[in-house]
Amino acid sequence: xxxxxxxxxxxxxxxxxxxxxxxxxxxxxxxxxxxxxxxxxxxxxxxxxxxxxxxxxxxxxxxxxxxxxxxxxxxxxxxxxxxxxxxxxxxxxxxxxxxxxxxxxxxxxxxxxxxxxxxxxxxxxxxxxxxxxxxxxxxxxxxxxxxxxxxxxxxxxxxxxxxxxxxxxxxxxxxxxxxxxxxxxxxxxxxxxxxxxxxxxxxxxxxxxxxxxxxxxxxxxxxxxxxxxxxxxxxxxxxxxxxxxxxxxxxxxxxxxxxxxxxxxxxxxxxxxxxxxxxxxxxxxxxxxxxxxxxxxxxxxxxxxxxxxxxxxxxxxxxxxxxxxxxxxxxxxxxxxxxxxxxxxxxxxxxxxxxxxxxxxxxxxxxxxxxxxxxxxxxxxxxxxxxxxxxxxxxxxxxxxxxxxxxxxxxxxxxxxxxxxxxxxxxxxxxxxxxxxxxxxxxxxxxxxxxxxxxxxxxxxxxxxxxxxxxxxxxxxxxxxxxxx
Amino acid sequence: xxxxxxxxxxxxxxxxxxxxxxxxxxxxxxxxxxxxxxxxxxxxxxxxxxxxxxxxxxxxxxxxxxxxxxxxxxxxxxxxxxxxxxxxxxxxxxxxxxxxxxxxxxxxxxxxxxxxxxxxxxxxxxxxxxxxxxxxxxxxxxxxxxxxxxxxxxxxxxxxxxxxxxxxxxxxxxxxxxxxxxxxxxxxxxxxxxxxxxxxxxxxxxxxxxxxxxxxxxxxxxxxxxxxxxxxxxxxxxxxxxxxxxxxxxxxxxxxxxxxxxxxxxxxxxxxxxxxxxxxxxxxxxxxxxxxxxxxxxxxxxxx
Numbered sequence: 001x002x003x004x005x006x007x008x009x010x011x012x013x014x015x016x017x018x019x020x021x022x023x024x025x026x027x028x029x030x031x032x033x034x035x036x037x038x039x040x041x042x043x044x045x046x047x048x049x050x051x052x053x054x055x056x057x058x059x060x061x062x063x064x065x066x067x068x069x070x071x072x073x074x075x076x077x078x079x080x081x082x083x084x085x086x087x088x089x090x091x092x093x094x095x096x097x098x099x100x101x102x103x104x105x106x107x108x109x110x111x112x113x114x115x116x117x118x119x120x121x122x123x124x125x126x127x128x129x130x131x132x133x134x135x136x137x138x139x140x141x142x143x144x145x146x147x148x149x150x151x152x153x154x155x156x157x158x159x160x161x162x163x164x165x166x167x168x169x170x171x172x173x174x175x176x177x178x179x180x181x182x183x184x185x186x187x188x189x190x191x192x193x194x195x196x197x198x199x200x201x202x203x204x205x206x207x208x209x210x211x212x213x214x215x216x217x218x219x220x221x222x223x224x225x226x227x228x229x230x231x232x233x234x235x236x237x238x239x240x241x242x243x244x245x246x247x248x249x250x251x252x253x254x255x256x257x258x259x260x261x262x263x264x265x266x267x268x269x270x271x272x273x274x275x276x277x278x279x280x281x282x283x284x285x286x287x288x289x290x291x292x293x294x295x296x297x298x299x300x301x302x303x304x305x306x307x308x309x310x311x312x313x314x315x316x317x318x319x320x321x322x323x324x325x326x327x328x329x330x331x332x333x334x335x336x337x338x339x340x341x342x343x344x345x346x347x348x349x350x351x352x353x354x355x356x357x358x359x360x361x362x363x364x365x366x367x368x369x370x371x372x373x374x375x376x377x378x379x380x381x382x383x384x385x386x387x388x389x390x391x392x393x394x395x396x397x398x399x400x401x402x403x404x405x406x407x408x409x410x411x412x413x414x415x416x417x418x419x420x421x422x423x424x425x426x427x428x429x430x431x432x433x434x435x436x437x438x439x440x441x442x443x444x445x446x447x448x449x450x451x452x453x454x455x456x457x458x459x460x461x462x463x464x465x466x467x468x469x470x471x472x473x474x475x476x477x478x479x480x481x482x483x484x485x
Numbered sequence: 486x487x488x489x490x491x492x493x494x495x496x497x498x499x500x501x502x503x504x505x506x507x508x509x510x511x512x513x514x515x516x517x518x519x520x521x522x523x524x525x526x527x528x529x530x531x532x533x534x535x536x537x538x539x540x541x542x543x544x545x546x547x548x549x550x551x552x553x554x555x556x557x558x559x560x561x562x563x564x565x566x567x568x569x570x571x572x573x574x575x576x577x578x579x580x581x582x583x584x585x586x587x588x589x590x591x592x593x594x595x596x597x598x599x600x601x602x603x604x605x606x607x608x609x610x611x612x613x614x615x616x617x618x619x620x621x622x623x624x625x626x627x628x629x630x631x632x633x634x635x636x637x638x639x640x641x642x643x644x645x646x647x648x649x650x651x652x653x654x655x656x657x658x659x660x661x662x663x664x665x666x667x668x669x670x671x672x673x674x675x676x677x678x679x680x681x682x683x684x685x686x687x688x689x690x691x692x693x694x695x696x697x698x699x700x701x702x703x704x705x706x707x708x709x710x711x712x713x714x715x716x717x718x719x720x721x722x723x724x725x726x727x728x729x730x731x732x733x734x735x736x737x738x739x740x741x742x743x744x745x746x747x748x749x750x751x752x753x754x755x756x757x758x759x760x761x762x763x764x765x766x767x768x769x770x771x772x773x774x775x776x777x778x779x780x781x782x783x784x785x786x787x788x789x
Contacts, residue, residue, distance in 0.1 A: 111534070111751070118537035140535055233637070235622055245727075295641050295726035297622055440732060444752035447734045451726065455643035457737065474753065481533050481754075 072100035074373040079106045079113060080127035081362075081381070094380055101373055101380075117142070117367065124368040125377060130167035130184055130359035131248075131431065132439035137363070138170045138181040139435035139482045144364040145179035149375040155383040156183065160400045164356045166430045168363070172484075173265060176430050182363035185382045186396030188318030189424045190244055190357035191252045191344035193219065194326075198338045199226055199237065199313040208342045210420040213353060213427075216253065216282060216345045219314070223291035226313030239291035241303015242316035246450055247443040248357040249316075250279040251431050256346035256353035260432040267479075269434070269471040272464045275347060280463070284454045307339075308332035316344075318357075319421045323394030323408060336413035341420040343427070352427030361399070397421065436478030437471065445470050528760035535754075547761035557745055557762060561769075564741040568714030570651055575658030575710055576703065583665030584695075597666075604660035612723025615653045616641070619724070641724060647738040653720055661706040668699040697786040704785045708774055715770050718743035742766060 084090055085105055094101060106123040108116065116122040126137070137143050150156045158180070164187045171178020197207055203225045208214065223239025230236050242249065254261055254275040261270055270276075286292035293299065299306040304321070306312045308331040315321060319341065326332050326339060346353035362382055364374045380386060382399065391398040391406040394414065398404060404422070408414040433439070449467050452458035458466075479485070492500075528547055530540045551557050582600050586593065603611070618625045619640035627637040640649040676694050685693070696703075721741055725733035732751055735744055742762070750759035 114534040114537075117535055142535060232631070296639060298620065300617075300620070300623065438754060440751070441753050444732065444734060444748055447727065451643070451734070451736055455736070457643060477533075477753075477755070480531075481536060 069372060069376070070099045071373045071376060074100070074370055075102045075104055076125060076370050076374050076377045077104050077106050077123040078125045078127065078377065079108055079123035080360075081105060081125075084381075090381075090386070093386060094377075097380060097384075099376065101376055103377055117365075120367060122365050122367060124365055124370050124374040125362050126365055127185070127360060127362050129439075130164065130182060130187070130361045131357050131433065134168040134182055134359075134361070134363070135170040135175040135433060135435035136438055138168070138179075139172075139478075139484075141482075142366055143181040144366045144368070144371060145181060146183065146364065146375070147179050149371075150180065150183075153375070153379060153383075155379040156400070160402055162187075162397065162399055162401050162404075162425065163428050163430060164359050164397070164399060167356065167359055167433075168361060170435055175266075175433050175435060182361040183378055183382045184359045184361035184399035185387075186320065186390060187356045187359035187399065188320040188396050189344060189354040189421065189428065190248065190318040191316055191353065191355060192318050192420070192424055193342050193345065194307065194315040194317065194321060195340050195342055196307055196310060196313055196338065197340060198310050202310075203313065205313075207340070210340060210342045210416065211423050213343045213349050214345050215349055216347055219345045220282065220286060220291065223286065223314060224289055227290055235290050235297050235299075236311065238293050238297070238299060238303070238306070238312045240286070240314045240316060241293040241301075241307065241312050243302060243304075244316060244357055245443050246283070246446040247439060249283065250276065250446060251433070252344065252353065252355055252357065253279045253282070253347055255355060255429055255431050256344070257348055262432060262434045266434050266436060267475075269437075269468065269475055271468040271471060277460060277464070278347060280450060280453055280460060283450070287454060305329065305331075319417060319424075320396040322417045323414070324396065336411065339413065341417045343420065343424055352424075352429055354424035354428050355431045356428070357431065397425070434475065434478075436482055436484070437474045438478070441474050441478075442471075445474070524760050525764060528757055528764050530757050532756040532760075533754045534756050543757065547758045548765065550758055551762050551765050556740075557742065560740055560742045560745040563738070564715055564717060564743070567647070567650070567717065567739070567741065568711065571654045571658070572707065572710040572714050574651065574655050575661070576706055578655055578658050579661035579706060580665050580699075580703070582659055582662050583669055586662070586666060587669045597662075601659055601662050603657045604662070606657070608657075608719045609723065611653070611657060612720060615649070615656075616724060619649050641726065643736050643738065646724060646736050649724060650720060650739050653724065661702075661709075664702050664706065665699065668702040669695070672698045698788075700785045701787060704777075704781060708777060711773055711777065712770055715766060715773075716743055717741045718747060 078084065082105075084103075094103060106116075108123070113122055113126075126133075126143075128134075128137075134143075147158075150158055162184075164184050165180060166176040168180050168182040168184070169176050169178050170181065195208060200207060200222070203222075205222055205225055208222075219240070226237055226239040227235065228237035244252070251261065254273070257275060259273065259275055261273075261276070262268065263270070283292065287294040287296050290297040293303050293306075293312065299311050303312045303315050304325060307315050308326060308329040322339070322341060327336065332339065344353040344355065362378045364371055364378070368374055387398050387400065387403060388406060390396070391403040392408065394408040397407070404425070407418050407421070409418045445467055449458065449463040453460055453463050527540070529542055529544060531543050532540045586597050586600065606614075621627065621637055621639040621641065624640065626640060630636075630638065638645055640646070672695065676698070677690055680690050680694055718741065721735035721739040721744055722731060722733050724739065725735040727733045731747070734748070735741070743766070746759045746762040746766070749755040749762065
């Protein structure tokens with residue numbers, strides 16, 4: 001009797017625990033409040049009886065036109081737009097212009113977003129880098145093509161897009177062609193160079209011509225000339241800092257001479273090339289000599305603050321740095337004419353080398369149930385008055401050509417950087433990426449072997465062979481993931 | 486005869502037990518067991534992060550790959566070697582600090598707090614702090630060595646990164662201090678008095694009384710150290726070059742097995758393979774734990 005009672009009680013309690021556990025594991029449904037998402041609902045004139053969007057709002061853009069639709073009761077979930085956190089001004093803007101639309105910012109990294117994709121609860125809008133994620137996620141069927149939405153839109157005109165939009169195009173065979181899978185918000189030619197004129201003068205260097213394309217070798221000479229040590233042997237000045245990672249730097253160097261690491265049909269990877277070898281040798285030399293900021297020698301930051309303190313001669317990081325960061329630096333804001341922007345270097349001077357290596361934009365998740373509303377949000381966030389406002393502030397290039405002239409040009413510094421930036425855009429190249437290999441995969445592989453070569457634990461030849469093998473494996477795996485033969 | 490009540494004291498006690506453990510069991514199932522089993526399932530598939538709706542079963546392919554992947558095997562060996570240095574060092578430092586703090590002296594509470602502090606500082610904060618200390622250019626450690634005329638060392642470079650990692654981990658190994666201290670204070674004083682009467686000196690007392698009496702705690706710390714040693718991930722990544730956060734790639738001397746597993750998942754989207762690597766590690770840790778447990782009879786003294 002006793003044992004029977006114990007068994008019965010155990011079974012009942014265990015069943016209760018399991019039921020409770022399965023209840024705990026149930027995923028949130030789309031549109032429900034999630035404890036994991038930071039909700040920033042805008043005030044809106046939403047009707048209490050209105051239900052969240054489903055098939056009733058999922059109309060083809062041709063039949064109704066996005067601008068005449070109401071989105072009462074619809075909340076789009078946005079991933080990656082960290083500039084919209086606690087942004088009361090944007091909330092008000094959406095409330096006034098969003099046709100009843102509300103939005104919430106989703107805090108997640110890529111791993112968490114993968115889980116949300118698996119449960120069908122991913123964010124409607126993904127604000128990620130066009131360079132690293134645009135074609136890659138398009139190839140994996142995660143992005144919605146936007147051509148029809150753009151065609152029906154009063155805010156965007158495809159003919160008005162700058163060439164940076166090519167990073168979001170992929171036709172299954174080539175990056176830069178085919179449907180558009182995102183719209184860039186802000187972008188820069190990330191391999192242009194900022195020069196500290198004061199450091200250059202102190203180092204006995206001539207002030208460069210902002211319309212000339214110099215070679216990477218010339219840049220290296222300048223960087224080494226800027227290097228200084230104090231009496232105790234500690235380095236006190238560096239030649240260059242950068243926000244670009246190895247993959248970006250190497251890709252920029254390779255593409256600057258019209259070459260690519262990948263075959264035109266994206267089926268092959270070319271690692272054993274003079275350009276890759278030159279890039280590895282170049283940065284190894286820059287790091288070892290202390291000319292470039294690295295873990296071998298660093299002022300304590302990536303170079304941004306040290307540049308304003310005249311401890312770094314150059315920064316490789318694009319137009320955004322000037323009005324977006326340097327102009328707010330206490331050590332720089334009152335002497336902006338000490339800084340200038342020049343063109344991206346090239347391995348040789350036969351071709352232009354200016355390229356966008358980031359370009360944060362917005363794309364719609366293919367599984368979203370609020371695509372119309374999501375595109376409306378993109379119109380508000382990436383276009384219209386909000387895009388004009390950002391262009392006037394000069395935090396980066398706008399994606400729409402007609403807004404470029406709104407970039408700040410009042411002070412001497414702003415005029416110089418505007419001219420250099422505009423010159424760069426006219427000579428812009430689109431970096432050739434391969435959507436079947438993730439940008440992180442490229443970076444991890446390059447990093448792994450670069451440091452082996454840097455510290456002379458591996459010869460360049462052995463590193464090339466190992467990288468070729470690794471990239472070929474990644475390419476094959478990526479094509480399998482994307483369902484490509 | 487008095488009628489037996491169903492809810493007698495015994496049954497109430499049993500019911501209370503299940504009610505009290507229910508929250509833990511529910512949370513354990515939901516947050517540990519379910520992910521465990523799901524991870525095991527995914528390790529047998531070609532899961533890449535975004536193909537959950539069309540994932541395919543691949544059998545033991547991922548597990549076979551672990552043993553044919555040269556980097557996985559070399560990183561496993563490297564992790565074992567690092568553990569052979571850091572685990573004993575950690576035990577020695579933990580025990581040494583406990584011995585120092587076991588003696589009654591003025592300001593003992595302050596010393597205990599200071600010595601115990603490294604183990605409660607979050608790993609990431611400690612890692613960032615040590616990166617600054619190890620900085621070749623303006624780091625505190627090189628400045629300190631400079632006082633003695635020693636040239637600056639590139640602590641985060643290839644040649645010295647392992648030493649830097651060992652220093653950082655040894656500094657943070659005072660976590661076992663409290664347990665060691667409690668064990669030391671549990672040793673009856675009469676044993677030391679009797680030994681003193683027999684003419685035993687300090688070393689004899691330490692080896693014949695102290696060590697055997699605290700050997701169960703040393704055994705526990707050893708097992709926990711082995712588990713922690715094989716799971717080494719955060720510290721090498723924090724000392725690695727670059728600013729890519731969790732995807733910083735440590736230099737080869739500190740490229741551990743878990744770093745390789747995380748790279749497979751986060752860097753290369755090889756979720757199935759990365760999970761298989763982790764399950765292999767679970768198996769290896771279990772084997773080692775069993776082996777160490779079997780050695781108990783030779784060196785662990787239980788008073789009962």
